[in-house]
Amino acid sequence: MIHAFTFDGTNIVLDVNSNAVHVVDEPAFNIIKEYAGATGGELVEKYAPVYGPDVVREILREVDELKNKGLLFSGDPLPGGYRPPEEGVVKALCLHLAHDCNLRCRYCFAGQGDFGGDRGLMSLEVGRAAIDFLMQTSGGRRHVEVDFFGGEPLLNRPVLFDLVQYGRFRAREAGKEIKFTLTTNALLLDREMQRFIGENDLAVVLSIDGRPGVHDRMRPFPSGEGSYRRVMERIKQFVHSPYCGEYYIRGTFTRYNLDFSEDVRHLAEAGFEHISVEPVVAGADTGYALRDEDVPVLLEEYEKLTRYLLGRHRQGRPVDFFHFNIDLEDGPCLPKRLTGCSAGLEYLAVTPGGDLYPCHQFVGRQDFRMGNVFEGLNSNPACFFREAHIYNKNACGQCWAKFHCSGGCHANALAFNGNLLEPYRLGCLLARKRLECALYLKVCTQK
Amino acid sequence: MSKHIKTINSRTLQSTVRNGGCGECRTSCQSACKTSCTVGNQACASGKKNN
Numbered sequence: 076m077i078h079a080f081t082f083d084g085t086n087i088v089l090d091v092n093s094n095a096v097h098v099v100d101e102p103a104f105n106i107i108k109e110y111a112g113a114t115g116g117e118l119v120e121k122y123a124p125v126y127g128p129d130v131v132r133e134i135l136r137e138v139d140e141l142k143n144k145g146l147l148f149s150g151d152p153l154p155g156g157y158r159p160p161e162e163g164v165v166k167a168l169c170l171h172l173a174h175d176c177n178l179r180c181r182y183c184f185a186g187q188g189d190f191g192g193d194r195g196l197m198s199l200e201v202g203r204a205a206i207d208f209l210m211q212t213s214g215g216r217r218h219v220e221v222d223f224f225g226g227e228p229l230l231n232r233p234v235l236f237d238l239v240q241y242g243r244f245r246a247r248e249a250g251k252e253i254k255f256t257l258t259t260n261a262l263l264l265d266r267e268m269q270r271f272i273g274e275n276d277l278a279v280v281l282s283i284d285g286r287p288g289v290h291d292r293m294r295p296f297p298s299g300e301g302s303y304r305r306v307m308e309r310i311k312q313f314v315h316s317p318y319c320g321e322y323y324i325r326g327t328f329t330r331y332n333l334d335f336s337e338d339v340r341h342l343a344e345a346g347f348e349h350i351s352v353e354p355v356v357a358g359a360d361t362g363y364a365l366r367d368e369d370v371p372v373l374l375e376e377y378e379k380l381t382r383y384l385l386g387r388h389r390q391g392r393p394v395d396f397f398h399f400n401i402d403l404e405d406g407p408c409l410p411k412r413l414t415g416c417s418a419g420l421e422y423l424a425v426t427p428g429g430d431l432y433p434c435h436q437f438v439g440r441q442d443f444r445m446g447n448v449f450e451g452l453n454s455n456p457a458c459f460f461r462e463a464h465i466y467n468k469n470a471c472g473q474c475w476a477k478f479h480c481s482g483g484c485h486a487n488a489l490a491f492n493g494n495l496l497e498p499y500r501l502g503c504l505l506a507r508k509r510l511e512c513a514l515y516l517k518v519c520t521q522k
Numbered sequence: 523m524s525k526h527i528k529t530i531n532s533r534t535l536q537s538t539v540r541n542g543g544c545g546e547c548r549t550s551c552q553s554a555c556k557t558s559c560t561v562g563n564q565a566c567a568s569g570k571k572n573n
Contacts, residue, residue: 088527092535092536093534093535093536094531094533094534094535095529095530095531095532095534096529096530096531097527097528097529097530098527098528098530099526099527099528100526102526103526103527107527130526133525133526134526134527137524137525137526137527138527140524141527141529145534145536146529146532146534149534149536152535152536152539153539160543164545166545166549167548167549216545216546217546218546218547218548218567220548220549254548402564402565402566403530403531403533404531404532404533405533405565405566406564406565406566407547407561407564407565407566408535408538408539408541408542408543408566408568409535409536409538409539409542409543410538410539410542410543411542411543411545411547411561411564411566412535412561415561416549416551416561417549417551418551421545421549422549422551434551478535479561480561481561484551517530518530521530
């Protein structure tokens with residue numbers, strides 16, 4: 076299977092099964108597109124009058140050579156299908172330090188901080204038990220991860236401070252490396268917090284949506300007042316401080332800002348170099364949910380964004396846009412691509428009370444509760460997630476992007492189709508476009 | 523030397539099957555997105571590069 080597309084005059088061919096990427100001239104582009112459905116003789120007959128017989132034969136020789144090397148029209152890497160491992164390792168936890176928030180974001184999947192339950196903070200006892208659970212269930216894995224999440228995790232600062240020290244201690248004891256990430260709206264990111272982040276090497280995800288009007292409309296304080304000014308001030312101060320290491324500026328776009336490339340541009344021009352701006356996940360009953368009719372505009376926005384980012388790269392001011400990152404030589408191995416996001420398996424979310432869920436988006440759904448950090452896992456839901464991979468999803472079989480999106484987000488599939496095996500269609504359309512943009516940028520910026 | 527087709531990368535997915543799957547890489551949803559799984563943009567954490 077191949078995917079052939081043109082972006083601003085550059086012809087790109089992705090060989091889906093090998094993941095090889097080729098840049099081709101126009102004659103080769105046309106011939107490759109028809110290669111699988113025609114004989115060499117037919118292609119010569121059709122294209123010799125256009126490009127000349129020698130050129131067509133040259134191209135056919137090049138195609139055959141690449142085919143023999145497994146770089147074009149390669150076969151399925153797992154022709155016998157895929158059997159997921161059953162080892163039951165958990166290597167990453169999303170700790171909900173606070174089911175409470177100092178903002179009332181309108182699109183919040185966490186029910187504006189409380190995940191549909193009582194507002195509450197994770198106790199030290201639960202947090203430490205979660206770390207112990209991670210050390211135990213990660214088995215032989217050396218790298219483990221903890222994301223401090225919420226609501227707003229900085230509402231529970233003492234527990235955060237303790238858990239970082241405790242996690243490091245337990246990891247050292249177990250011969251593991253622990254990586255911490257903090258996802259925050261930045262309002263409580265004061266000097267003390269900044270220093271703590273720097274001294275403890277926390278990666279940080281900072282939430283801001285882009286232009287002031289866009290941000291304020293969706294991310295108000297409980298009073299209704301917009302939070303842009305204070306959030307931007309905090310984030311700028313932190314990102315430009317000596318304490319900021321690995322970070323992403325994380326925004327959400329909705330139907331209210333379909334021109335989201337302007338928001339990415341706004342964030343980039345504010346001096347941020349690592350940006351992730353993503354489509355909202357919302358039910359069709361909300362005014363801000365993305366609709367099918369928005370797709371053409373959104374695809375065009377991704378193209379605009381690509382041109383902007385390429386321009387920045389050429390000016391020597393590159394910006395790393397999370398979903399356009401692609402590493403063709405050292406990217407994930409095939410087994411990683413098949414396990415996807417690992418929700419419900421290697422990755423779990425922990426509520427303030429210590430309950431375990433497949434990921435942060437499932438929290439509060441009792442039918443997906445997978446146990447507790449004190450009692451351990453009841454494994455029932457895990458088998459559904461283990462089997463929710465691209466070889467079991469009908470929509471993925473013939474999709475050229477399957478080894479990059481790995482079948483998409485489980486929570487979206489369930490929310491929109493009620494079925495883990497049926498991907499969220501709008502998400503698929505956007506993911507495919509992002510991959511085209513990413514490949515084009517890669518081709519243009521590779522030395 | 524190809525005149526019409528320029529290949530950008532030589533590493534194939536097939537070549538990663540044998541030594542891949544160590545599971546030491548980062549969890550894809552954890553690092554930045556939290557709403558939209560993308561695995562292809564992650565980096566391999568193995569020094570062996572799996573091929």
